[in-house]
Amino acid sequence: MTTEQTADSPSSTADRLAALPIRDELRGQEPYGAPQLSVAAMLNVNETTYGMPEEVVEAITDRVRAAARGLNRYPDREFTALREKLADFLGHGLAAEQIWAANGSNEIMQHILQAFAGPGRTVMAFPPTYSMYPLYARGTNSRYVAGTRGEDFVQRPDDVVAQIRRHRPHVVILCSPNNPTGTALGLDVVEAAYEAAGDSQTMVVVDEAYGEFRQPGTPSALELLHGRPRLIVSRTMSKAFALAGGRLGYLAAAPEVTDALRLVRLPYHLSAITQAAAEAALDHAEALMANVERIKAQRDRIVDELTAMGLQPVPSDANFVLFGGLADAHAAWQHLLDDGVLVRELGIAGHLRVTAGTEEETSAFLGSLGRHLAASGGR
Incomplete structure (x- = not known):
């Protein structure tokens, strides 16, 4: 540690980076990353939510x-x-x-x-x-x-x-x-x-x-x-x-x-x-692909139930669903998080993305979102 940077220095990460001769196109940029929070249902980064058999x-x-x-x-x-x-x-x-x-x-x-x-x-x-x-x-x-x-x-x-x-x-x-x-x-x-x-x-x-x-x-x-x-x-x-x-x-x-x-x-x-x-x-591809089929079933369930809630899910060929129709996407995200369900904010107005989880995780997501919509007048 040098006199230029002590352990109790108030310098921010940006300030510390500014002192280094990094490439010009990297200045002011943010690293890739999604929130890493410990919650019951982590449905924000499209991992397979079934554990390894x-x-x-x-x-x-x-x-x-x-x-x-x-x-x-x-x-x-x-x-x-x-x-x-x-x-x-x-x-x-x-x-x-x-x-x-x-x-x-x-x-x-x-x-x-x-x-x-x-x-x-x-x-x-x-x-x-x-x-x-x-x-x-x-x-x-x-x-x-x-x-x-x-x-x-x-x-x-x-x-x-x-x-x-x-x-x-x-x-x-x-x-x-x-x-x-x-x-x-x-x-x-x-x-x-x-x-x-x-x-x-x-x-x-x-x-x-x-x-x-x-x-x-x-x-x-x-x-x-x-x-x-x-x-x-x-x-x-x-x-x-x-x-x-x-x-x-x-x-x-x-x-x-x-x-x-x-x-x-x-x-x-x-x-x-x-x-x-x-x-x-x-x-062991066969055993792992069996979990893929379970995930696909929950994905299709999400699309069906979000549609019934009056939202606009995008038909999905992946293990997640993007859905719109939210008046305040951040408020919905926060409500879900308070209920122990972490989904992804993407910066697309009125939209959130949710990973298709296990049946229990999917039920937790749908139940929490349903309660939020009921409390906020359906949106």
Whole structure:
């Protein structure tokens, strides 16, 4: 500790940062984060609210114990076994050389932008969407362009095409199902975006972090990978596999894309422990997908019951529901929190987002919100 900064100094975080020679574009910025509060029903960050099944806990424990015996050595740099298991899980005729993995889909996106964006290059996404996209761009010194959506949050091929041709980004990100709206893209949108991006040799990334929660009949962009070397489909094990604490994201793309990502990854970026835990979870995909079906049932229940309350939930293909029609969204958020239910404020007027939890958590949310609406005249 120096004389410039003592333990009892009143300086704020902003003041302390201002004293450092950080990059200009980072000055005045806020880090990503959601409230981390200990409440009975934590329904704000779209985690799987069902705990890991005991049989999977045991399998992960056994696999990690075995990996621990070799921690004096570096892990498999190519995470070969994991890539093979991920390819098998995704299907669609994918091979291990088409798979890449990293510490969460956040690092996946970082690798993509490090390889294909960067200084003097542009990244485009379509708000309201995942709030990390601008931060990925900023972290790689890329320029971020915010596209637009229709009033119903839906993206349509002609509109997406026009925006891509106007801005000619180096990377365009399409989120499907989209966070925070829960809306999924038709393959016609992805196909149109890919064709429009051909003139500018733009990489098209379809972020399918919530892909396993899609409604029946909603397609995956994995179907479009063949013959499209500039198309990337990103996934995560944080949601459907209940592995948010394990930090494992992955993508599928042409083999040359994974070759490009090798140029920017840090050495041995996936620990032996991470690989072991992910492999064990993939071996028990069937048990974990059973919880996905339970979550989907609660999601659909939320949509039905919020509609009956006179609110406007957005039809969802994810494990959460965005809903509007609130006169004072913050007052509703606070009422829910006072009742031990934490949901997400998003800065969209009149809207909140709730994760589909267990049956008990969903009942607690619906009951609390119903009481709030009754006390506030229905809104």
